Amino acid sequence: MAAKDETQTCVRCKYVAVKEDRYCIHCGAPLKNRCTKEKTLLHKGCSKVNKADAKYCADCGTATTFSEWGLL
Secondary structure, three states: OOOHHHEEEOOOOOOEEEOOOOEOOOOOOEOOEEEOOOOOOOOOOOOOEEOOOOOEOOOOOOEEHHHHOOOO
Protein backbone atom coordinates (compact mmCIF):
# COMPACT_ATOMS: atom_id res chain seq x y z
CA MET A 1 0.00 0.00 0.00
CA ALA A 2 1.23 3.49 -0.83
CA ALA A 3 1.96 6.03 1.89
CA LYS A 4 -0.94 8.30 2.92
CA ASP A 5 0.57 11.36 1.21
CA GLU A 6 0.73 9.37 -2.06
CA THR A 7 -2.99 8.53 -2.09
CA GLN A 8 -6.37 10.25 -2.35
CA THR A 9 -9.82 9.01 -1.42
CA CYS A 10 -12.80 9.10 -3.77
CA VAL A 11 -15.65 11.19 -2.30
CA ARG A 12 -18.29 8.99 -3.96
CA CYS A 13 -17.21 5.38 -3.25
CA LYS A 14 -14.33 5.93 -0.76
CA TYR A 15 -11.86 3.96 -2.92
CA VAL A 16 -8.25 4.84 -2.08
CA ALA A 17 -6.51 5.82 -5.32
CA VAL A 18 -2.93 6.76 -6.10
CA LYS A 19 -2.19 10.48 -6.20
CA GLU A 20 -1.53 10.53 -9.98
CA ASP A 21 -5.06 9.33 -10.86
CA ARG A 22 -7.52 11.98 -12.07
CA TYR A 23 -10.67 9.83 -11.86
CA CYS A 24 -11.70 6.95 -9.61
CA ILE A 25 -11.13 3.59 -11.30
CA HIS A 26 -14.10 2.09 -9.40
CA CYS A 27 -16.89 4.62 -10.01
CA GLY A 28 -15.51 7.18 -12.47
CA ALA A 29 -15.89 10.22 -10.20
CA PRO A 30 -13.27 12.99 -10.37
CA LEU A 31 -10.71 12.76 -7.57
CA LYS A 32 -9.80 16.45 -7.45
CA ASN A 33 -12.36 19.19 -6.83
CA ARG A 34 -11.37 21.68 -9.53
CA CYS A 35 -12.98 24.94 -10.53
CA THR A 36 -15.05 24.54 -13.71
CA LYS A 37 -14.50 28.06 -15.12
CA GLU A 38 -13.28 27.50 -18.67
CA LYS A 39 -10.81 29.49 -20.69
CA THR A 40 -12.40 32.12 -22.96
CA LEU A 41 -11.15 35.04 -25.03
CA LEU A 42 -11.63 37.36 -22.05
CA HIS A 43 -10.62 35.05 -19.20
CA LYS A 44 -7.61 32.78 -18.77
CA GLY A 45 -9.77 30.20 -17.01
CA CYS A 46 -9.47 28.89 -13.49
CA SER A 47 -8.53 25.31 -12.68
CA LYS A 48 -7.83 25.84 -8.98
CA VAL A 49 -8.00 22.66 -6.93
CA ASN A 50 -10.37 23.40 -4.05
CA LYS A 51 -11.01 21.60 -0.76
CA ALA A 52 -13.07 18.44 -1.08
CA ASP A 53 -16.12 20.07 0.56
CA ALA A 54 -16.12 23.25 -1.58
CA LYS A 55 -19.22 23.74 -3.76
CA TYR A 56 -17.76 26.91 -5.27
CA CYS A 57 -14.23 27.98 -6.17
CA ALA A 58 -12.42 29.93 -3.46
CA ASP A 59 -10.75 32.12 -6.12
CA CYS A 60 -13.53 33.01 -8.57
CA GLY A 61 -16.84 31.68 -7.17
CA THR A 62 -17.62 29.30 -10.06
CA ALA A 63 -19.12 25.88 -9.27
CA THR A 64 -16.61 23.08 -8.65
CA THR A 65 -16.49 19.67 -10.30
CA PHE A 66 -17.77 17.92 -7.17
CA SER A 67 -20.74 20.32 -7.09
CA GLU A 68 -21.56 19.81 -10.78
CA TRP A 69 -21.27 16.02 -10.48
CA GLY A 70 -23.67 16.03 -7.49
CA LEU A 71 -21.01 14.71 -5.09
CA LEU A 72 -21.67 17.35 -2.40
